[in-house]
Amino acid sequence: MTCHNCVVECKKAGKRSDGLQRYRCAQCGKTFSDRKDFGWIGHKQAVDENQALLALAMLAEGNSINSASRISGINKKTIMSLLVIGGEKCESLLAERVRNVPASDVQADEIWGFVGKKQAATGPGDSYRVGDAWCFIGIERNTKLILACELGKRTVTSATRFISKLATATDADTRFQFTTDGLNVYPYPVGNILGDRVDYAQLIKVYKFNEAESERRYSPAKFAESFSTPVYGEPDEDKICTSHIERQNGSLRQWCKRLTRLTYAFSSKSGSITARPWRSTSPTTTFAASTARRARRQRKRRELLTDDGP
């Protein structure tokens, strides 16, 4: 250990309370110690790694932050930062590993959530990030592999970021069929970024709203009819479908309390809401990508988090 100040070798001077070796410079009297290795949790977190994994596993299984905190005994705020760390690691893992997938049939949809409050309750003083938050998710139809996802408002900007991610995730030489809902933010970035790599169609679904409003809210709206609109290329009529991605989003909602609708479960920080879908979707993705058995999923999750890499 060398003194930063005097650039001379320091002598050992006892131990720190946490057991790390302490050194003292003979010239200036300053003390130093080795940097503690906190592993994947990072330098700020001094929580036990197994406890942290337990808390994350609980969140991934659909427990709330409060319940994870009560069971593991870890502070709520610590769990929230663990969630963000886990989410970011999943995000970079996906960005790194899910690349050049020779996908043939891709479906995309947005899943609704909100940050802080619902859009209707926001006022002029609120940040842009507060209010409704949409997570764009794109899956490969046959394997259900999640190719890309992006959290944001339902704007062309968010859609552009999402389509860029999708472009990196899919193989540039494989032409694929792409279906989204009728949201008007898609055609521009799809044409711009994916260009002649796709046969793109939009599936517009129409629902009946004839029941009393209050009743409708607690049950799904009745499906009336759907129109498929080819946008670019020559999409195969039989493959124009968003059912698989909608089913996937249903599962995501089922075990991700932040995204449950019409309940008291909500996210108050945009960091956590980003982390949450990632935390939930990434193991599924790595699972699908490696075609591992369901039983191995749990282990995969752990491997994912104990990795030194992303």
Ligand SMILES: [Zn+2]
């Ligand atoms: Zn010194």
